[in-house]
Amino acid sequence: MATTFRGLHESGCFVIPNPWDIGTARYLRKLGFQALATTSAGFAFSVGMPDADWTVPRDLMLKHIAEIVSATDLPVNADFESGYSHDPQGVAANVRLCVETGVAGLSIEDATGDSEKPLYDLPLAIERMKAARSAAPDIVLTARAECFLVGHPQPLRESIRRLQAYAEAGADVLYAPGVRERSDIQAIVAAVHPKPVNVLAIAGLKVSDLADLGVRRVSLGSSLARAAWTGFIRASKLIAEEGSFAGLDGAVAYSELTEVFRDIAK
Numbered sequence: 071m072a073t074t075f076r077g078l079h080e081s082g083c084f085v086i087p088n089p090w091d092i093g094t095a096r097y098l099r100k101l102g103f104q105a106l107a108t109t110s111a112g113f114a115f116s117v118g119m120p121d122a123d124w125t126v127p128r129d130l131m132l133k134h135i136a137e138i139v140s141a142t143d144l145p146v147n148a149d150f151e152s153g154y155s156h157d158p159q160g161v162a163a164n165v166r167l168c169v170e171t172g173v174a175g176l177s178i179e180d181a182t183g184d185s186e187k188p189l190y191d192l193p194l195a196i197e198r199m200k201a202a203r204s205a206a207p208d209i210v211l212t213a214r215a216e217c218f219l220v221g222h223p224q225p226l227r228e229s230i231r232r233l234q235a236y237a238e239a240g241a242d243v244l245y246a247p248g249v250r251e252r253s254d255i256q257a258i259v260a261a262v263h264p265k266p267v268n269v270l271a272i273a274g275l276k277v278s279d280l281a282d283l284g285v286r287r288v289s290l291g292s293s294l295a296r297a298a299w300t301g302f303i304r305a306s307k308l309i310a311e312e313g314s315f316a317g318l319d320g321a322v323a324y325s326e327l328t329e330v331f332r333d334i335a336k
Contacts, residue, residue, distance in 0.1 A: 071145045071172070071174040072145070072174045072175065072208055072209045072210060074145055074174070075105055075145035075147070075174035075175055075209075075210050076174075076210050076242070078104055078105060078145075078287075079210070079242070079243060079266040079286050079287060081286075082281065082286070083277060083280060083281035083285055083286055083287070083288065084104055084105070084286075084287060084288070085103065085271075085277055085287075085288045085289075085290070086103070086105050086106065086107045086147060086268075086287055086288070086289050086290075087103055087106060087107070087289075087290050087294060088106070088107045088108065088109035088112060088149070088289060088290050088291060088292070088293075088294060088295070089106055089108075089109075089112075089138060089141075089294070090108075090109055090112030090113050090115075090116050090294075090295050091116060091137075092137060092138070092141040093331070094294070095138050095141040095142050096141055096142055096331070096334050097330065097334075099141075099142040099143075099144055099334075100330065100333075100334055103144070104144065104145075105144050105145045105146070105147065105174070106138065106142065106144050106145075106146050106147070107146065107147040107148070107149060107289055108134065108135055108138050108146065108147070108148050108149045109149055109290075109291060109292050109294075109295060110126065110131070110149045110151055111291065111292035111295065111296075112292050112294070112295030112296075113126065113131070113134050114126050115292075115295060115299065116295070117130070121292070122183070123151065123152065123181065123182075123183030124151065124152075124154055124183065128154040128164060128167075131150075131151075131154075132167055132168060132171060135148045135150075135168065135171045135173060136171040136172065139171050139172040139173060140172070145174030145175070146172075146173050146174055146175075147173065147174065147175040147176060147177065147210065147212065148168050148171070148173045148175070148176040148177070149176075149177055150164075150165070150168050150176045150177060150178060151178075151179060152178065152179050152180065152181055152182070152183070152190075152198075153165060153178050153198065153202060156182070156190075157198075158194075158197045158198050158200070158201035159201065161178065161198045161201045161202055161205075162201040162202065162204060162205040163205070165178070165201070165202045165205040165206050166205045166206070168206075169205070169206050169209060173209060174209055174210060175209050175210030175211065175212060175242075175243075176202075176206065176209065176210075176211065176212070177211075177212035177213070177214050177243075177245065178198065178199060178202045178211070178212070178213060178214065179214035179215075179216050180195040180198070180213075180214065180215060180216055180232060181216040181219070181220060188216070188220035188221070188222075189216060189217065189220060189222070192231070192232060192235060195232065195235075195236075196235050196236070196238075196239050199211075199213055199236045199239040199240065199241055200239045200240060203239065203240030203241070204240075210242045210243060211240065211241050211242050211243070212241065212242065212243040212244075212245050212268060213232075213233065213236035213237070213239075213241035213243070213244055213245065214245045214246070214247060215228070215229040215232040215233050215236070215244075215245070215246045216246075216247065216248075217229045217232070217246065217248075218246055218247065218248030218249050218250075219247055219248045225246075225248070225249075226249070226254050226257060226258075229246040229249070229258065230257065230258060230261040230262075233245075233246060233258065233261070233262050234261060234262060237262055237265050241265070242265070242266070243265065243266050243267070243268050243286075243287065244258070244262045244265050244266070244267050244268070245267070245268040245269075245270075245289075246258055247270045247291070248270065249269065249270075250272055252275075252279075252283060255267075255269060255280070255283045255284075255285065256283050256284065259283060259284035259285065260284075263284075266286035266287060267284065267285055267286060267287070268285070268286070268287040268288070268289055269285045269287075269288055269289075270288075270289055270290075270291050271288055271289070271290050271291070271293060301317075301321075304317045305317030305318050305321075
């Protein structure tokens with residue numbers, strides 16, 4: 071499965087959507103997507119927790135990742151946050167556990183969860199990436215530089231510096247979530263070439279636009295989960311606050327969903 075997943079990154083540009091349960095995973099498979107990725111935020115919301123560093127316990131996340139892996143025959147990339155450990159040895163041990171779920175790839179980020187010092191110092195971040203690589207030599211390793219998300223004063227410059235270092239440390243795919251400007255995306259792609267770059271979907275841009283910028287993989291993060299929550303929140307608020315069922319207008323029919331999953335289950 072890892073070989074198949076690795077091959078998707080060799081040319082072109084593909085979308086890797088993020089389901090948060092078995093049903094959404096299987097529906098995305100039915101739509102023809104070639105790979106899936108877990109979403110720490112989408113899963114956290116589904117179990118009534120915020121998406122904060124390690125709020126969802128490691129073992130619960132591993133169970134969820136295994137569930138998504140077993141839901142379809144597609145390769146799965148695990149959103150494994152910062153590896154559930156600060157030190158490289160702990161990252162390596164946890165990455166081994168993640169690999170045991172059957173994932174084809176996983177991502178490790180460099181955010182500490184500490185607002186006073188939101189990013190690991192680069193030497194430690196590099197050691198953490200090397201530890202993840204040594205613990206998972208065969209799967210696709212994605213390195214995330216969180217500079218844009220933590221408010222770094224020079225997010226593009228620091229992201230490039232970090233992603234280049236992570237590539238040297240053995241990362242297969244480079245990812246700076248939160249980058250939005252076309253020129254910034256092009257700069258990242260050029261700086262880490264020929265390594266493939268993942269970009270978080272950007273409103274107003276199509277897959278073809280990102281492909282033209284040299285992006286190889288587009289992930290959706292929590293977007294699909296938040297889209298589902300948008301409909302749920304609107305409908306339930308109208309009922310609770312106004313006694314109105316207007317929020318249910320346009321909802322997919324019960325019979326349609328039943329037929330979809332009856333067909334999937336064949």
